[in-house]
Amino acid sequence: MALSRFLAAVIASVMLASLPVRADEIQDINLQFRKGELPAALEHANRYLAKNPKDAQARFLKGLILGDLGKTNDAIDVLKGLTEDYPELREPYNNLAVLYASQGRYEAARNALEMAIRSHPDYVTAHENLGDIYAKMAAIEYDKALALDSKNTTVQTRLKLIQTMLGGQATKPAQPR
Numbered sequence: 001m002a003l004s005r006f007l008a009a010v011i012a013s014v015m016l017a018s019l020p021v022r023a024d025e026i027q028d029i030n031l032q033f034r035k036g037e038l039p040a041a042l043e044h045a046n047r048y049l050a051k052n053p054k055d056a057q058a059r060f061l062k063g064l065i066l067g068d069l070g071k072t073n074d075a076i077d078v079l080k081g082l083t084e085d086y087p088e089l090r091e092p093y094n095n096l097a098v099l100y101a102s103q104g105r106y107e108a109a110r111n112a113l114e115m116a117i118r119s120h121p122d123y124v125t126a127h128e129n130l131g132d133i134y135a136k137m138a139a140i141e142y143d144k145a146l147a148l149d150s151k152n153t154t155v156q157t158r159l160k161l162i163q164t165m166l167g168g169q170a171t172k173p174a175q176p177r
Contacts, residue, residue: 075099093126139163142159
């Protein structure tokens with residue numbers, strides 16, 4: 001469930017359209033992000049946030065940028081703060097779940113997705129990602145069951161089914177949505 005630049009750009013664009021206008025600077029940061037100019041985008045976001053620390057769009061973009069830079073824990077901190085300050089926004093919960101899942105923290109990912117769904121029951125991506133999380137959690141339990149009884153054909157069949165569904169990577173994060 002690593003973030004793809006395309007998905008992140010689409011989500012950022014939706015957030016840009018739905019929140020108040022500071023568009024020029026935010027759009028510049030988003031453009032740098034989409035172009036893959038991650039260090040410059042992060043620096044720009046930090047400068048902007050120094051003047052506008054509560055700006056949800058800029059904070060969200062910063063979280064995406066940090067995630068793409070591989071600074072997962074920093075990205076989690078940013079997105080977690082965003083969910084605390086703006087619990088009505090669904091995208092930060094979903095992206096927080098993606099980051100948790102990338103660390104194998106499936107319970108935390110599940111909780112974040114459930115929060116997104118609680119506030120937005122029609123959020124298809126969160127439902128889909130939650131299904132993937134449950135499948136990964138099931139695969140982990142089936143692996144444990146097979147470690148205890150390697151000849152259990154029912155568990156073997158179920159694990160193979162989940163591995164096939166998840167592209168052969170039963171206990172690794174799913175692909176981006």
